[in-house]
Amino acid sequence: MSSGSARSGIAIQRGIEIALEEINSKGGVLGRPLQLLVKDHHGNPARGADNIDDFAKIDDLVAVVGGLHTPVALYELKNIHVHKMIYLSPWAAGTPVVENGYRPNYVFRLSVRDEYAGGFLVEKALARGFKRIALALENTGWGRSNERAMKAALEAKGIRPVALSWFHWGTATAADALNDVMKSKPEAILLVANAPEGMAIVEAMAARPEHERIPILSHWGITGGTFFDAAKQAIAKTDLTFLQTYSFIDRQKESKAQHVINAYLQRYRDVKDVRSIFAPVGTAHAYDLTHLLARAIEKAGSTDRPSIRTALESLPTYHGLVRVYNPPFSDQKHDALDVGDFNLSQFAPDGAIEHLRLE
Structure with missing residues (x-):
């Protein structure tokens, strides 16, 4: 609350x-x-x-x-x-x-349920043609739950993540996690973060030269706070999509x-x-x-x-x-x-x- x-x-x-x-x-x-x-x-x-x-x-x-x-x-x-x-x-x-x-x-x-969510995000990344996929995950039970699901979904397609980086609650390590995974030259990043850490990662992506920015497919934790209000300028510069289940607008x-x-x-x-x-x-x-x-x-x-x-x-x-x-x-x-x-x-x-x- x-x-x-x-x-x-x-x-x-x-x-x-x-x-x-x-x-x-x-x-x-x-x-x-x-x-x-x-x-x-x-x-x-x-x-x-x-x-x-x-x-x-x-x-x-x-x-x-x-x-x-x-x-x-x-x-x-x-x-x-x-x-x-x-x-x-x-x-x-x-x-x-x-x-x-x-x-x-x-x-x-x-x-x-993350067992399904990880596979869903992997499927959407592969559908866009991405093969070099990196994972940036918060270092909690939620992040580990997604690690298992995402790795299993990738391995079922004969693919391994090109990088995996963990970050803790608090924004200090979140931007570092992005920099770590970018060293492996991924084509897309699967992100598991809540609003504060997600904001740090999206802002770090937006700060990179335009030709170095890559798509982020995120779990829905970023929607639980004031993420858009705080990061809207960075969001406008990034290819950011995320999981949802319901839209009052659509329905x-x-x-x-x-x-x-x-x-x-x-x-x-x-x-x-x-x-x-x-x-x-x-x-x-x-x-x-x-x-x-x-x-x-x-x-x-x-x-x-x-x-x-x-x-x-x-x-x-x-x-x-x-x-x-x-x-x-x-x-x-x-x-x-x-x-x-x-x-x-x-x-x-x-x-x-x-x-x-x-x-």
């Missing part, structure tokens, strides 16, 4: 609030209103785990909705399962967040999207139109997750979390904002989205996120 990726948390909060307004206007769940409580882990894993412990002390708390940071989610897993806390993930993409080894598994995700003619857009613009006065809705995947994913949770509570007939967890695994088909979930989850599948939901997107000159038409 604060620091460099704060917009991701705010976007998630807004998706939940819009869904809660709809749910509570129809009587809530089990005849009672759903309420949102907000805590801020500041991207700090230890604070995230403490927050889980604090939430577990609250009567009738039915679930926790996580945020952008895979490292925080991974650190929270033990506490989540000790407390039998339903954890809904609308953003954190690390494969082990869901494939965590816990049985029963209390984590349910409506977001990207605005659909009735459910129109409803959510109208509710968003009426409720949040800092956004003037559909093109100004920031971090749209956070809002869309959290909106659908909240409605799925409400249906699971009704199905369970109780605020008992183990019962709700079981109900989440057996929900019927749901026509959501992002897609038709048929079904959303099962006892073997706790990821609601797959690679068929992915798109490659870019920033328009006004900062709006637009899906590419020709990929």
Whole structure:
């Protein structure tokens, strides 16, 4: 809810609030209103785990909705399962967040899964004819999750990355990572970074002579902060595309999207139109997750979390904002989205996120 990726948390909060307004206007769940409580882990894993412990002390708390940071989610897993806390993930993409080894598994995700995301970005790079591909990854569980996925996808095509460079949170090592991979003369870079580090790398690329600039295909972490506002001049000088799953702009003619857009613009006065809705995947994913949770509570007939967890695994088909979930989850599948939901997107000159038409 604060620091460099704060917009991701705010976007998630807004998706939940819009869904809660709809749910509570129809009587809530089990005849009672759903309420949102907000805590801020500041991207700090230890604070995230403490927050889980604090939430577990609250009567009738039915679930926790996580945020952008895979490292925080991974650190929270033990506490989540000790407390039998339903954890809904609308953003954190690390494969082990869901494939965590816990049985029963209390984590349910409506977001990207890196096992698929790495392969998707590799596929898009190869489709553009690039063979010399370098990786620039943040040195966290999220980065390592993507390293495995990207290397596997490349090796399946008989290709190895020409360079791999790691950087830590904080911008100091991010530009160095770009300089390291550029020594291998790659044709494209696959980037896994959040907004602050991504900004440093894109600015470093833009600062190079024009003939030395190469395309960057990025994971979606860069969209979780004020990346465009801070780096728009550099973005204009670089070939930057990134992973997304949902666009209010592209889907605005659909009735459910129109409803959510109208509710968003009426409720949040800092956004003037559909093109100004920031971090749209956070809002869309959290909106659908909240409605799925409400249906699971009704199905369970109780605020008992183990019962709700079981109900989440057996929900019927749901026509959501992002897609038709048929079904959303099962006892073997706790990821609601797959690679068929992915798109490659870019920033328009006004900062709006637009899906590419020709990929």
